[in-house]
Amino acid sequence: MTASTNQRTQYLDVSKRTEFTRSSLHRLRKNGGIPASVYGGGTEAQSIYVDEKQLARVARTGRTEFFELRIDGAQGIPVLIKDVQQRGGKVLHVDFQKVSKNKPIRVKVPLIYNGTAEGTKVGGILQIQATELEIEGLPDDLPSGLEVDVSPLGTGDKLVAAGVQLPEGISLIALEDELLASVVLPRVAEPEAEAEGDAGAEPEAAEGGGEKE
Structure with missing residues (x-):
């Protein structure tokens, strides 16, 4: 009842971040860059940045995808997207986690x-x-x-x-x-229970007829 959609290895070119001031962060985002971190594999976390359009090309934002990072042209590192910080639909930061191709x-x-x-x-x-x-x-x-x-x-x-x-x-x-x-099956509305007696019937006249003086 099921077929799989094969996942091809995709590559994402990123660069190391060397500036960490607020002004440099603002400039980075203004130029279409997204700050990111890559960690795992028993090594220290690295601060990097990725081009917004390149990220959109290889991954569906907010969903775990496997691909390889090439930091400043180096050999690809297998990673998964582990976290995406967003605000108003715009990506603010991405966390990548290193994975081993030999470990499930x-x-x-x-x-x-x-x-x-x-x-x-x-x-x-x-x-x-x-x-x-x-x-x-x-x-x-x-x-x-x-x-x-x-x-x-x-x-x-x-x-x-x-x-x-x-x-x-x-x-x-x-x-x-x-x-x-x-x-x-769609639910079928149950008919309302019939009201006891005839709601439209006139009340019976009291014995003796006339009003009391």
């Missing part, structure tokens, strides 16, 4: 739902409960996304994490029974 890592990858669920053809409603799935694997084996075919789902059917077919070398980290999608 955990990431959340997007789920891409395809097809028309069978249950929707008879009045059912497809409900998407999850847009990401946590998996584990070597960086070079990680898919950038998982395509899920929902067309077999009938009314009352559910798709859970264990039902997703993963590429070879990739294991599931999410709970097996995590609900991803389901097809439900």
